[in-house]
Amino acid sequence: MAFTLSGNDACQATLPTPIPNPYWVAFSPSSAKLVGIDLDENHLPVDKTWLEVLSGNGLNTANHQFPNPMATAYSGHQFGVWAGQLGDGRAILLGDIASQELQLKGAGITRFSRMGDGRAVLRSSIREFLCSESMHALGIPTTRALSIVGSDMPVRRETLETAAVCARLAPSFIRVGHFEHYASLQNHARLKELADYLIEIHYPESLQTDEPYLELFKRICARNANLVAQWQAVGFCHGVLNSDNISVLGLTIDYGPFGFLDQFQIDHICNHSDQGGRYAYHRQPQIMHWNMACLASAMIPLLELRHGEKEAQDLLRSALEEFPNTYARAWQSLFRNKLGFSTEQDRDVALIERLLQAMHDSKVDFTNFFRNLGKLKSKLPISQISLRDDFIDRDAIDLWFVDYLARLQSESSNDSERHLAMNRVNPKYILRNHLAQFAIEQAQKKDFSEVSKLLKILSNPFDDQPEFASYSLAPPPDMDMVEVSCSS
Structure with missing residues (x-):
């Protein structure tokens, strides 16, 4: 059930703007199964009216109606600076389907588009589509495509491109920015409605405590702390972690200038607009x-009525300190x-940090190193x-391998069992920029087969898939350390 406020101009009825002559570029069988859409042998909807709905050209299928599409306002901090009111500038929420909210990204201008055209391009839509489904397959909470x-x-x-509409799914698209919006307007009644909705639908366990709003905050913090830890573990860089791009359900959301690490650089910047890193x-x-x-700042008014401003601040500050x-x-x-x-052993953190420093110093491929490490025999001579051979400082890495073995x-590790366990957490396949770029270039020629192939590979990232082994290789030298823009 989407969060709506009757009569509130922060949720405005918005019809998608049709696009001429729409055609299918890609469809996710996994997401289709999630919402009960039947697909044919080409992995496209049996019900042909879905093309009209998911292009923004229509609102009804044989089994589903979306009578109340809308866009929402939110506010937030961008690059650490208060940006005031923002909102769904190119996203339109169609409604609910099978406990998921269905949203079209790139379906035309909304009241909150500011100076934008409300459109998305094929390039950025392919990147979001593939990464959303890749992250899901990696076991990382995310909006779906x-x-x-x-x-x-x-x-x-930057140049003239062609339009695309990406349909995405989530239990809710509510962001930190929605809380900041109502707090900035001092609209405490709407702020409370938003929090009460989240507690009722997504965090009902918060009602089992004496402080449901404080518990709500703690649980949002915990989800996002775990989320960013998962990003770090697979080498994922979001690229634009503005407060308005943060899900209150702890989902990865708003795929723009993202990137997975190829060569490990601890200070890697994937967004070329991020001048200061x-x-x-x-x-x-x-x-x-x-x-x-x-x-926390936005939620102070929710605790003030019971505790007063200072105590409310102290409670939220104390809860915030649990994040690290x-x-x-x-x-x-x-x-x-x-x-x-x-x-668990006491010196594990030091061992991990020594490895990451050595990988940084030698620019070792992050994904391939961990995947190949699983094959190591514990009694092999150093x-x-x-x-x-991946490391420049051979003496330092030799010392690390001595300690690692x-x-x-020390825990009587079994090589075969460890190899299987490590393969379950260290992916062989990630959405590397050069793979996405090749799929985009083919799609711009109306050949969508590479998008479909990548979707298939990335849907099983931990499997060997020997027929696709070349897709696990590091990028060619001219594609190393690529940075992308917010329109990517």
């Missing part, structure tokens, strides 16, 4: 913590699993470990 519909209608970004890989946990502080602890526990657990440890032996 249902489809891409294309049109030859021209849209200008605010959203660099190593700063993501700190920035998510900062965004939770923005949420929650994050640290999740991060350590995830990296222990990546290294194949089945127990001189025979081929992974040493000793650590495995």
